[in-house]
Amino acid sequence: MYIIDRRLNAGGKSLPNRQRFLRRAKALVQRAVADKAAERDITDIDASAEVAIPRGGVGEPRLRRANSGGLRDYVLPGNKKFVEGDTLERPPGASGRGSDAGDGEGEDEFRFVLSREEFLQLFLDDLDLPNLAKRRLMTSEAFGIRRAGYSVTGSPPNLALTRTMRNSLSRRIAMRRPSATELAQLKEKIEELENGPPESAEKLTSLRRRLEEMDRRSRQIPYIDPIDLRYRRFEPVPRPVTQAVMFCLMDVSGSMTEHMKDLAKRFYMLLYVFLKRRYRHVEIVFVRHTHEAKEVDEDTFFNSPETGGTLVSSALVEMKRIVAERYPPGNWNIYAAQASDGDNSSADRGTCTVLLRDAILPLCQYFAYLEVGAEDEGHRIGFATHKTALWQTYEALVEAGSEIAMRKVNHRREIYPVFRELFRRRSDPVEQGAS
Amino acid sequence: MMRRQREGVLFDGPDWDFATIQRIYDAVEEVASGDLGLDVYQNQVEVITAEQMLDAYASTGMPLLYRHWSFGKHFAAHDSVYRKGFMGLAYEIVINSNPCVSYIMEGNTATMQTLVIAHAAFGHNHFFKNNHLFRQWTDADGILDYLAFAKNYVARCEERYGQAAVERLLDAAHALMSHGVHRYPRKKRPDLRSEERRERERQLHQEQTYNDLWKTVPGKKRGHNKKTDEEHLRALLELPQENLLYFLEKTAPRLKPWQREILRLVRHIAQYFYPQRQTKVMNEGCATYCHYAIMTRLHDQRRITDGSFLEFLQSHTNVVRQPEFDDPHYGEINPYALGFAMMRDIERICRQPEDEDRQWFPEIAGSKDPMGVLKDVWANYRDESFMLQFLSPRLMREWRMFHLVDNPDEPALRVGAIHNEQGYRRVRQSLARHYDMAWLDPDIQVVDVDLAGDRRLELHHNVFNGILLQPDEAEQVLQHLADLWGYGIVLKEIDPSTGATLKEHTARARSPFC
Numbered sequence: 045m046y047i048i049d050r051r052l053n054a055g056g057k058s059l060p061n062r063q064r065f066l067r068r069a070k071a072l073v074q075r076a077v078a079d080k081a082a083e084r085d086i087t088d089i090d091a092s093a094e095v096a097i098p099r100g101g102v103g104e105p106r107l108r109r110a111n112s113g114g115l116r117d118y119v120l121p122g123n124k125k126f127v128e129g130d131t132l133e134r135p136p137g138a139s140g141r142g143s144d145a146g147d148g149e150g151e152d153e154f155r156f157v158l159s160r161e162e163f164l165q166l167f168l169d170d171l172d173l174p175n176l177a178k179r180r181l182m183t184s185e186a187f188g189i190r191r192a193g194y195s196v197t198g199s200p201p202n203l204a205l206t207r208t209m210r211n212s213l214s215r216r217i218a219m220r221r222p223s224a225t226e227l228a229q230l231k232e233k234i235e236e237l238e239n240g241p242p243e244s245a246e247k248l249t250s251l252r253r254r255l256e257e258m259d260r261r262s263r264q265i266p267y268i269d270p271i272d273l274r275y276r277r278f279e280p281v282p283r284p285v286t287q288a289v290m291f292c293l294m295d296v297s298g299s300m301t302e303h304m305k306d307l308a309k310r311f312y313m314l315l316y317v318f319l320k321r322r323y324r325h326v327e328i329v330f331v332r333h334t335h336e337a338k339e340v341d342e343d344t345f346f347n348s349p350e351t352g353g354t355l356v357s358s359a360l361v362e363m364k365r366i367v368a369e370r371y372p373p374g375n376w377n378i379y380a381a382q383a384s385d386g387d388n389s390s391a392d393r394g395t396c397t398v399l400l401r402d403a404i405l406p407l408c409q410y411f412a413y414l415e416v417g418a419e420d421e422g423h424r425i426g427f428a429t430h431k432t433a434l435w436q437t438y439e440a441l442v443e444a445g446s447e448i449a450m451r452k453v454n455h456r457r458e459i460y461p462v463f464r465e466l467f468r469r470r471s472d473p474v475e476q477g478a479s
Numbered sequence: 480m481m482r483r484q485r486e487g488v489l490f491d492g493p494d495w496d497f498a499t500i501q502r503i504y505d506a507v508e509e510v511a512s513g514d515l516g517l518d519v520y521q522n523q524v525e526v527i528t529a530e531q532m533l534d535a536y537a538s539t540g541m542p543l544l545y546r547h548w549s550f551g552k553h554f555a556a557h558d559s560v561y562r563k564g565f566m567g568l569a570y571e572i573v574i575n576s577n578p579c580v581s582y583i584m585e586g587n588t589a590t591m592q593t594l595v596i597a598h599a600a601f602g603h604n605h606f607f608k609n610n611h612l613f614r615q616w617t618d619a620d621g622i623l624d625y626l627a628f629a630k631n632y633v634a635r636c637e638e639r640y641g642q643a644a645v646e647r648l649l650d651a652a653h654a655l656m657s658h659g660v661h662r663y664p665r666k667k668r669p670d671l672r673s674e675e676r677r678e679r680e681r682q683l684h685q686e687q688t689y690n691d692l693w694k695t696v697p698g699k700k701r702g703h704n705k706k707t708d709e710e711h712l713r714a715l716l717e718l719p720q721e722n723l724l725y726f727l728e729k730t731a732p733r734l735k736p737w738q739r740e741i742l743r744l745v746r747h748i749a750q751y752f753y754p755q756r757q758t759k760v761m762n763e764g765c766a767t768y769c770h771y772a773i774m775t776r777l778h779d780q781r782r783i784t785d786g787s788f789l790e791f792l793q794s795h796t797n798v799v800r801q802p803e804f805d806d807p808h809y810g811e812i813n814p815y816a817l818g819f820a821m822m823r824d825i826e827r828i829c830r831q832p833e834d835e836d837r838q839w840f841p842e843i844a845g846s847k848d849p850m851g852v853l854k855d856v857w858a859n860y861r862d863e864s865f866m867l868q869f870l871s872p873r874l875m876r877e878w879r880m881f882h883l884v885d886n887p888d889e890p891a892l893r894v895g896a897i898h899n900e901q902g903y904r905r906v907r908q909s910l911a912r913h914y915d916m917a918w919l920d921p922d923i924q925v926v927d928v929d930l931a932g933d934r935r936l937e938l939h940h941n942v943f944n945g946i947l948l949q950p951d952e953a954e955q956v957l958q959h960l961a962d963l964w965g966y967g968i969v970l971k972e973i974d975p976s977t978g979a980t981l982k983e984h985t986a987r988a989r990s991p992f993c
Contacts (some may be wrong), residue, residue: 057531060551065551102552105951115946116884119906126894128894128901129893131892132894
């Protein structure tokens with residue numbers, strides 16, 4: 045008998061099959077994922093999920109006998125009172141009983157759990173960050189260090205021991221440096237002869253001479269020679285900037301309802317998850333404003349009530365200040381998403397335009413403006429007919445050639461489509477960036 | 480030394496290490512080979528984690544199998560159910576190979592490991608090695624190598640012809656897998672050498688017995704008894720043929736060699752599992768009976784503690800639980816329960832027969848050698864014949880079995896037979912038929928090919944009891960079949976008593992494999 049411990053074998057043997065399954069059912073799973081995402085809390089969008097897809101889409105048909113019709117019989121255990129010839133009412137739902145029904149075939153949905161990675165992969169599939177071209181053009185790059193072979197010079201901590209000893213060994217063999225065992229054997233033999241009969245004196249002398257010769261040789265040929273030394277070599281490699289900062293700007297004046305804030309929060313969450321998959325390191329800055337702007341933590345940002353007028357430019361100024369202070373654009377990819385109900389004081393319009401066009405937009409990889417409306421507003425008056433002050437400001441900017449992504453959202457279910465639309469993979473991103 | 484080892488408990492508490500497993504194995508082997516006289520392949524016990532067990536589930540228990548999305552689907556389903564805690568994992572999986580591989584889970588307690596080794600490494604192993612179906616149809620020595628070959632071959636085909644093409648072919652082959660087995664041994668095709676020898680012998684005989692006079696005897700006209708062309712073609716195509724995969728592999732006109740080879744792989748794997756489907760009750764019954772006997776013996780010898788024995792009894796009773804038909808947990812007859820009950824019953828008949836048993840089982844009643852009888856049973860029967868022979872009236876009474884008939888022409892269900900003198904044989908016959916694969920799988924055969932015309936393939940389904948094929952699935956399978964065949968097909972569902980066609984399915988090759 046053999047006992048074999050297989051526990052250390054690489055797990056995930058089913059992983060390739062699982063991936064094939066997901067790919068096959070991709071369209072179905074993607075729809076399920078979108079549904080799931082819509083009903084999910086923002087905080088756990090970034091977790092694994094159970095999804096259900098129609099069974100027919102991934103069925104494995106077999107030639108089998110039908111579940112109903114025809115003459116059927118069963119042998120059952122546990123008879124209590126029946127005698128031969130008794131009749132029983134047919135149970136409702138036909139005769140699905142018996143061994144013919146395969147396991148679980150009755151269910152019309154196939155349920156399984158997607159891991160966090162798989163969920164996000166499907167959730168954010170074929171979305172892409174716009175304006176990546178800009179990132180490529182950026183000159184200032186961070187440098188990393190990478191192993192690059194061996195060199196003959198270097199500092200002692202970088203000594204490549206195995207390589208050095210290998211060189212030393214081959215050199216010693218090539219130069220015929222006597223080894224320790226050889227010397228020991230010879231000495232032993234001489235000792236033996238010294239205690240032995242006197243007639244071996246001649247042999248003894250020759251052996252002694254040989255020992256002397258070997259000693260000399262091992263003194264002349266060093267065990268480790270500077271020639272043998274090898275050091276691990278490192279070289280600096282340029283690394284593209286892989287950190288991003290995301291600015292969340294939000295109007296928290298009295299006109300913003302809880303519903304609107306919730307819409308904004310959902311959008312920010314999606315953006316955060318998305319950035320996180322593209323960049324190794326993502327920071328978030330929350331800037332909220334009424335007639336003056338302040339950087340706050342997440343909880344305050346979403347939950348603490350505030351009153352006051354509305355001055356959008358204050359938030360832009362604050363953002364500009366924070367960028368200048370902490371996030372040099374050379375090292376950071378800057379994303380900004382602004383949410384507002386569209387109110388702004390009319391005096392602020394000029395300041396906003398100038399700030400955005402000359403200061404903020406050139407810093408940003410991407411600037412999205414999300415106008416949130418009341419839940420029932422979309423049905424009553426389309427936004428085409430009614431344009432808010434801020435919308436008009438930004439629209440003018442866009443017409444003048446600035447790049448602002450603008451969308452209006454009234455309902456929770458629109459968040460996901462709007463997000464997808466904003467980040468849909470363009471057919472030719474380079475061209476897009478150049479235009 | 481040996482004596483000292485035999486005494487004393489094997490383990491104390493739930494923890495185990497590899498030395499414990501070895502000790503357990505040695506003790507179990509002593510009982511299994513010594514007292515029970517089981518004859519097993521060499522064992523290989525592999526310790527795996529829960530995750531690896533799920534992996535094994537997904538690939539139908541095989542340690543290695545080619546890649547296909549359906550295995551991923553099964554994995555996802557098991558994984559989901561397991562995580563929610565709806566399903567415990569099996570304690571073991573055993574593979575019919577030589578050496579016989581049993582997987583045991585690392586999470587099992589020492590008692591469970593003892594049970595698992597007794598159950599799988601000896602019970603199932605004995606059955607695999609001795610049952611005639613396994614001996615005849617499976618190649619335990621070669622299966623692992625064959626699976627490795629299959630996996631590599633499919634992977635190579637994917638590299639060469641693209642994953643999509645291979646996947647589509649496997650989908651089609653899997654759809655026909657249940658009709659890809661030989662149920663009877665085929666006639667051996669004579670090889671060239673023996674043909675030549677026969678020809679030579681015949682000629683020699685003719686030369687030796689040559690007599691010129693025979694020329695003068697008037698003979699039959701030549702070419703009179705020749706078969707018609709049609710019959711000749713049918714014989715060439717080996718029609719009628721119920722092994723659809725075999726038929727396609729050998730005769731589908733447009734398949735490439737690699738496609739035929741993949742059909743062959745799937746067919747071989749289906750054939751390998753065919754005996755298991757036919758012997759579920761016996762196989763589990765044999766293993767359960769063995770583990771029960773071994774564990775009891777070990778307890779009698781004081782080699783496992785009372786606590787361990789109680790733990791064993793608890794999981795044993797769970798395994799052989801049979802809810803009654805009106806219990807909400809009733810699914811179907813539990814093969815472990817029925818198998819175990821029948822094996823114990825045979826033991827009882829051998830040891831303490833009653834008059835009824837003497838009448839029903841004259842050959843074995845009171846034979847005093849239950850192990851001999853059981854071993855003979857395990858070697859020579861399959862579920863259907865086993866039940867037909869050995870389901871005793873007493874057991875039917877204990878289980879209170881009854882036979883229920885659902886006839887669409889009658890307004891209600893009818894109790895056809897119960898556990899009484901008039902009913903025993905009918906109950907037994909009906910139960911046995913539920914384990915007869917030829918009865919469970921629809922009987923579908925290729926009967927004709929229109930070789931002179933549009934090469935349309937004709938299949939017949941011989942309908943039993945008016946139960947037709949599941950129409951939506953049949954349609955999909957037939958589409959696969961048409962694509963494999965490369966031309967149109969028609970499947971007629973025929974009532975064998977009247978010869979009337981009840982239903983007709985047709986399919987055209989939409990995107991034939993070629």
